[in-house]
Amino acid sequence: MAHPYLFRLDERVSRGLSHWDPAHRERHRRFILTQQNDDGGFGGRGLPSENPDEPPEGRESDLYYTAFAVRALSALKAFSADNARRVAQFLNASRQHQATVIDVVSWLYSALMVQAAAGVDLLAHADTDWPVRLAERLESFRSQDGGYAKTREGALGSTYHSFLVALCYELIGQTLPDPGRLVSFIRDRQRDDGGFVEIAPMKRSGTNPTAAAIGVLILHSSIGPNLREDVLAYLRDVRSGEGGFQANTRIPFADSLSTFTGYLTCSDLNAPSVIDIGQLEQFILSLEHPSGGFRAAAWDQSTDVEYTFYALGTLGLLWSDRTTPARA
Numbered sequence: 001m002a003h004p005y006l007f008r009l010d011e012r013v014s015r016g017l018s019h020w021d022p023a024h025r026e027r028h029r030r031f032i033l034t035q036q037n038d039d040g041g042f043g044g045r046g047l048p049s050e051n052p053d054e055p056p057e058g059r060e061s062d063l064y065y066t067a068f069a070v071r072a073l074s075a076l077k078a079f080s081a082d083n084a085r086r087v088a089q090f091l092n093a094s095r096q097h098q099a100t101v102i103d104v105v106s107w108l109y110s111a112l113m114v115q116a117a118a119g120v121d122l123l124a125h126a127d128t129d130w131p132v133r134l135a136e137r138l139e140s141f142r143s144q145d146g147g148y149a150k151t152r153e154g155a156l157g158s159t160y161h162s163f164l165v166a167l168c169y170e171l172i173g174q175t176l177p178d179p180g181r182l183v184s185f186i187r188d189r190q191r192d193d194g195g196f197v198e199i200a201p202m203k204r205s206g207t208n209p210t211a212a213a214i215g216v217l218i219l220h221s222s223i224g225p226n227l228r229e230d231v232l233a234y235l236r237d238v239r240s241g242e243g244g245f246q247a248n249t250r251i252p253f254a255d256s257l258s259t260f261t262g263y264l265t266c267s268d269l270n271a272p273s274v275i276d277i278g279q280l281e282q283f284i285l286s287l288e289h290p291s292g293g294f295r296a297a298a299w300d301q302s303t304d305v306e307y308t309f310y311a312l313g314t315l316g317l318l319w320s321d322r323t324t325p326a327r328a
Contacts, residue, residue, distance in 0.1 A: 004170040013075045013316030029078040031292025032069050035305050037061045041090030042069040045304040061090050065305055067106035070113050072309040075316055084118035091122055100150050101141050101161045105168045131172040138165050146185035156199045159189050163212035166219050179220040186216045194234035206248045207238050211261035232271050235262055239275055243283030255297040256287055256310040263314055267321055284314050
């Protein structure tokens with residue numbers, strides 16, 4: 001089985017961050033671990049408590065944020081066996097709480113990383129045909145338009161969730177059924193501005209669905225020169241004067257999520273010249289909090305594990321690409 005795209009991406013990020021000074025890496029490792037809950041999982045930033053002496057409300061552990069914390073720690077080469085065993089406790093308790101595609105992919109990815117870091121096999125007692133059963137479960141998210149919806153009740157396929165399903169099939173070593181139908185779905189999400197939309201009724205492309213679309217096409221099709229140039233033209237339109245990428249052409253500021261996905265797309269299309277690399281690096285570093293963690297954008301006042309991963313991911317890709325010979 002080919003090395004899954006998600007793991008290849010993680011390795012690129014980790015390789016780039018290995019060039020960062022240890023003090024910076026340690027600062028962010030400590031921040032991420034402060035976000036871990038007693039049950040071993042991680043939550044979002046939550047809402048400020050009415051009592052300033054109490055922790056924020058709504059920071060319950062969540063599979064989505066736990067996966068981002070695991071990715072960030074792994075990128076820093078700081079996901080220790082002890083960390084992994086604590087996460088395993090949360091994952092074990094969350095086996096039956098996977099209602100969405102995001103839940104399924106987040107649980108599976110985290111479980112595989114836990115096994116690699118601590119040797120804890122959360123699937124050890126599963127039936128031997130669990131990959132086949134999981135594939136059947138993934139197909140329950142498939143919509144009539146050929147894509148995959150967020151939930152089983154979803155009527156419209158989502159570009160982003162279709163990408164997640166494609167990643168999941170890779171992780172379990174199964175073949176995605178009728179990939180041509182998925183590719184057609186993805187190509188139908190492209191708009192005249194060169195980018196891609198999240199769902200069919202949308203008219204204005206977004207940076208993140210464009211990155212997801214290119215991800216699916218890299219996995220299951222080919223990207224011809226015309227498509228490549230159309231996408232790069234769109235990415236030029238969503239470049240921000242701050243140095244990063246905007247979520248779409250109507251959003252007047254850059255954010256770390258769109259910058260991560262925008263730069264990743266440029267990198268995967270072997271077109272780093274679309275953006276000023278030095279300016280992009282400075283934009284991301286400007287979001288760094290002195291005590292660790294990253295904010296989402298210049299206007300943001302808080303940090304969390306999700307946006308910390310996006311920032312670390314962007315820096316890791318930048319620095320990895322800087323030390324890797326250009327692809328032909």
